[in-house]
Amino acid sequence: MKRMLFIVFLIPLLLYPAADLDSYNRETAFKKGISAYVSEDYAAAVSIFRQLESQGKVSWELYYNLGNAYFREGRIGPAIQYWEKAKLLAPSEKDISYNLSIAEKYRVDKVVLPDMFPLFRWYESMQKQFPVHLAVRLIGLMLFLLAVTLGTFRLHARMSGKSHKGAGITLVSVFAVVIALLAAVSADTAYERKHEKHAVILDESVYILAEPAEGATPLFLLHEGSKVLIDKRIGEEWAKVSYFDDKVGWVRLKHLGEI
Amino acid sequence: MVGRFRKCLVFILLTAGAAGAFAQRVTLTVSKTQFSVQEQVQLIFTFEDIKDSPRSVNLELYDHFRVVGGPYSSTSYSWVNGKASSTNKVTYDVIALKPGRIRIPAYEFTVKNQIYKTEPVTVNVTKGPEPQASDAPEALPAMFIQVTGPGRAVYQGETFTLHYYLYTSENVLNYTTNPVSTLEGFIVDRFKLNESPTSGRQIINGKEYLIAGIASLTLTPTMTGSGVIVPKTFRISIKSTSKTRSIWDDPFFGNASEDVTLVAPADTIAILPLPPGAGPHFTGAIGDFQLDASLDSTVIQENQATAVRVRLNGHGNLEHFAFPSQVFSESFEVFEPKVKQAFKLNENDYQGSCTWEYVLIASRPGTYPFNDIAFTYFSPADGQYKTLRAPLKGIRVVSHNELEGDYASALSPDEVRLLSRDIRFIQMGETRYVDAGYDPVRDPRNRTWYYLAALTALAFIAGDFYLSLRIKNMPKIRYKNALKNSMAFFNRIAADIQPEEALTLIESGFRCYLSDKQIAPDGHPGIADVLKTIETYKYAPGMLSHPLLEKLKHRALEIIEEKEAV
DSSP states (O other): OHHHHHHHHHHHHHHHHHHHHHHHHHHHHHHHHHHHHHTTOHHHHHHHHHHHHHTTEEOHHHHHHHHHHHHHTTOHHHHHHHHHHHHHHOTTOHHHHHHHHHHHHHOSSOOOOOOOOHHHHHHHHHHHHSOHHHHHHHHHHHHHHHHHHHHHHHHHHHHHOOOOHHHHHHHHHHHHHHHHHHHHHHHHHHHHHHHOEEEEEOSSEEEEESSSSTTOOEEEEEETTOEEEEEEEETTTEEEEEETTTEEEEEEGGGEEEO | OHHHHHHHHHHHHHHHHHHHHTOOEEEEEESOSEEETTOEEEEEEEEESOTTOOSOOOOOOTTTEEEEEEEEEEEEEEEETTEEEEEEEEEEEEEEOSOEEEEEOOOEEEETTEEEEOOOEEEEEEOOOOOOOOSSOOOOOSEEEEEEOOSSOEETTOOEEEEEEEEESSOEEEEEEOOOOOBTTEEEEEEEEOSSOOEEEEEETTEEEEEEEEEEEEEEEOSOEEEEEOOEEEEEEEEOOOSSOOTTSOSSSOSOEEEEEEEEOOEEEEEEOOOSOOOTTEEEEEEEEEEEEEESOSEEETTOEEEEEEEEEEEESGGGOOOOOOOOOTTEEEOOOEEEEEEEEOSSSEEEEEEEEEEEEEOSOEEEOOOOEEEEEEETTTTEEEEEEEOOOOEEEEOHHHHHTTOOOSOOHHHHHHTTOOOOOOOOSOOOOEETTOOGGGOGGGGHHHHHHHHHHHHHHHHHHHHHHHHHTHHHHHHHTHHHHHHHHHTTOOTTSOHHHHHHHHHHHHHHHHHHTTOOGGGSHHHHHHHHHHHHHHHOGGGOOHHHHHHHHHHHHHHHHHHHHO
């Protein structure tokens, strides 16, 4: 029995240093990547950051730095791809938005969109301000506060014999509206993220074809850094993409950097 | 005939003499030939009988004198022997900067191709009286206000600030004054009463003063000469030192206070005119500035817009001038610049930046170089004009076909860096890693609040259920605990308590038992007796005694025992 207990306590102690070592190695490699970037060895920085990414653990800072290193190498496509990836993890981070706005200057394919309807603009800013992980936590916190407040009301009413029905209904309504709004925004963002896959053109210029076949009619030309929506894939070779809804065609997956 | 001829001759001679007396000439006089440093004197140029004489003179005496006023111009006319003559005087107020013998050179004027010259004048400038050391320290008041300015002559159009400092050895509670909105010869940029000033201490003539900057006045002169800052009255509320306090003094709101009126003395600021030679890029900027300019894109399509941003950063009279107009290539349609002001008044003048954004639309393809953006300002610190130039890269305007084809490079990283629009630096701090396919909804850490909310709700539901059960069973509980509750009252009756209090405890204990057991007062003959006795004793407390109370208590307890036995 004693031996069993010893083993039960020992296993986490043995696992912990392994986990810690992993994190230590990651931090060390991350710092190496930073040193390479600072000493202007951008190719080395890209290689180190890419190696870190391949280990399965990511962070917005890693994606952001990788984007910067690619940019310094003069590769706008991958730079935009990684900044977009970073933005998915930290939508309200200003440095990412700024760098993406700079990247806009390089993009050859420039599309000027009409001003967004104010409600959509507000909705988009809500999506930025309340990314999914934050919204999920906020909803939980609000439910907790609601439970505490309603419980207190109920107990007080039970003990004093005074009813707080009006205040209770108002409170529940306000919380319900806020929670519903947050839930709707985060659910929509999570859905978009799961089902709408975007990609960036990585090559200097790529023809988008009418069919998924070599020698098919080219429909239009896209340049490095342009963002497309992947509608469909055929194996690991071809993808059907759309560019601003109205332009649809096929392109080889190797030309795309998935976000 | 001879007499008439003589008369004519005399007339001619007199007229000629008068004409000689009013010969055209210029003279320079100095109001004093001997004076001390910093003493104000006048330089007077007198133009006699010169039509269209100048109204100002380029003095060029800046090494020896500083002009503190002028030029003041006045003209007088006189008639002598039927002939009109005019005298025009141009006067400057100056102060000498250095002691010594100074020779004011001859000045030359050209009026209608005629050259006039003044004689050189020599003046003797002495050092001036040394400040007298006084044996006895000057008696200073308990409170006074001092005004400090820029400490030098300012230039017309230069923004500067006067600071009002309160020196006090009293305990100041508050101060007020009327705001300054206009002042002759100045634009009032701001008058600010400092509500929470920083303070320091200083000992003057052995007396310690607390010094606080209570107000500031920011001005921009519109004239030259001597600018007069009128005296400013402040109302200072100080803690009263009176030892005899009236009964009306409010004891809750601190000590009594009294109001004192203090006047900040008038001040004179010497305002100099800006020196000549400003150049075409000067529009009145005075201060210290840096300039940078950027172009939105170096390659654009024809009929597409791009923007040139010019940013001026620094301090000075940023509010009071416009940016000099810029000339771009004729192949561009240029719109009025959009101005973005990001400056505010600081301690002395305006500080921050101002950005002018020029939108250009290219009308035809080609490569167009741009001139440098130029801007001239006057630096009061150096006393000279400085011209800043910000280079702008040229722009390439391409046709629609060209850009839609294989043209695949808008800007290189180096080009963007040159335009001061580089990317932001990498992240170097601690990072929080997540799995590559991270789903925030499934992250157990994000569910903590949900678990807490559920647990709280459960806890409250359980509590509510318990309370509702308890309320429902209250009569039973009270019935069960009746004896215990009533004995709690009886047990509190001690020998040393007052009879009235003991009576109250007996009544409470007895009534509590009856109520908990739900026994009506007429349910037992003894109960009514006990209650009646209690009522009697309540109305006649004089009858009360400890033996009687003991008897009453026993009777009540006997009834309770009887009921419990049943």
